[in-house]
Amino acid sequence: MANVFISIDMEGIAGIAHLRQVWRGTDDFPAARELMTGEANAAVAGAFDGGATSVVVNDSHGDMYNLLPEKLDPRADLIIGSPKTLSMMQGFGPDFDVALFIGYHAAAGTQAAVLDHTYSGRLIYEVRLNGEPATEAELNAVFAGTYGVPVGLVSGDDKACAQAAKRLPGIRTVVVKEGYGRNVAKSMHPQAAREAIRRGASETVSARGELTAYRPDPPFVVEADVANTSAADLCGLAPGTERVGPRTVRFETQDFREAFRCLLAWTYLGSSEAPRYAGT
Structure with missing residues (x-):
């Protein structure tokens, strides 16, 4: 059996670059929901390709009811709505075998990163873990590691993936766009990005037994x-x-x-x- 947890954000999705795209109430937001749901489905399909027996998708952007439930792969369960007491990791626990982070972005203050922030772009200029600037991917991976569960895949822009690779040993990454600025990117076509994410998810779940949880020492x-x-x-x-x-x-x-x-x-x-x- 392989139980897979997918946390999916929006800023790191292919085709998304501008703040207006990720804010509810703008004319651009409905299309962004479609793009996000497309990458969620790619990750779900890849997870099952790689041997998953169950997949849970946690909508992890903003108010956390962005994914289109009727268009989500019916094999997956969806955690949707807010407020969530565990936010991007809602529903996570020791019963999972591997986690995948899709559509993630770089840490607040990262130059030329698409829509960079850390948990709250409104509030936070920087989060540090043990003195070092931390990303959402790293913080969420440490949380997963408290249950002994590895994070095997991160997708997003080039800056997000580079930060994940630096801090999370053995992580697979799928770069779907190159950041030229906070609201500017050179993006893969959404279909090409979905194909890459599906391959990455399949390879990650297939190799889940080789992955190691990220568990830095306390305090x-x-x-x-x-x-x-x-x-x-x-x-x-x-x-x-x-x-x-x-x-x-x-x-x-x-x-x-x-x-x-x-x-x-x-x-x-x-x-x-x-x-x-x-x-x-």
């Missing part, structure tokens, strides 16, 4: 630089949070799952004081 120190001092005030309401600078909050623990939940609490608490136009 875990998570820090975030946020948009303004008022947002930092609200982030400080999360239990265990230290205010270590005017716009910087910190949390230290032996259990990464606690740090992960604290980071998510910061995003929910602080975002009310962050400018809406700042990002995704």
Whole structure:
């Protein structure tokens, strides 16, 4: 048996480059939902090609009800809606054998990366894990590693894939576009991207027994630089949070799952004081 978890974001999907495409309510958003669903289906098909017996897809972008359920591969289950207490990793646990991250983007502040941010473009300028800038892919992979489950595949732009390859040993990547700027990309055709993702997912699931979970040693120190001092005030309401600078909050623990939940609490608490136009 092979149980596969797919977390899918939108900013790293082929054909998507501009902020207007990923915001609900714009004229461009419906087409982006179609593109996202297409890559979800490619990953699902590849997972089953590689030997999956079950696949769960977690809609991991924005308000997290973007995928089109009736157009999703019927073999997959879908986690949809918000707020999710585990966000991009909602529904994840030790029963999974491998995780795939589709449509991911680079960390906040990455030059020439498409729609770069880390968990909240409105709130967060940078997240650091044990002193090093962290991406969503890395943070989510550490969370998966607490259950002993490896992340085997990341797809997205060239910057996101390069960051994943640097931080996650043995990871497969599928580059579907090259970032020329925050809102500019040279993208593969969506069909070509889906074919590449399907191959990558199949190869990853087929080789799941060779993969190793990403499990850095504790303690875990998570820090975030946020948009303004008022947002930092609200982030400080999360239990265990230290205010270590005017716009910087910190949390230290032996259990990464606690740090992960604290980071998510910061995003929910602080975002009310962050400018809406700042990002995704």
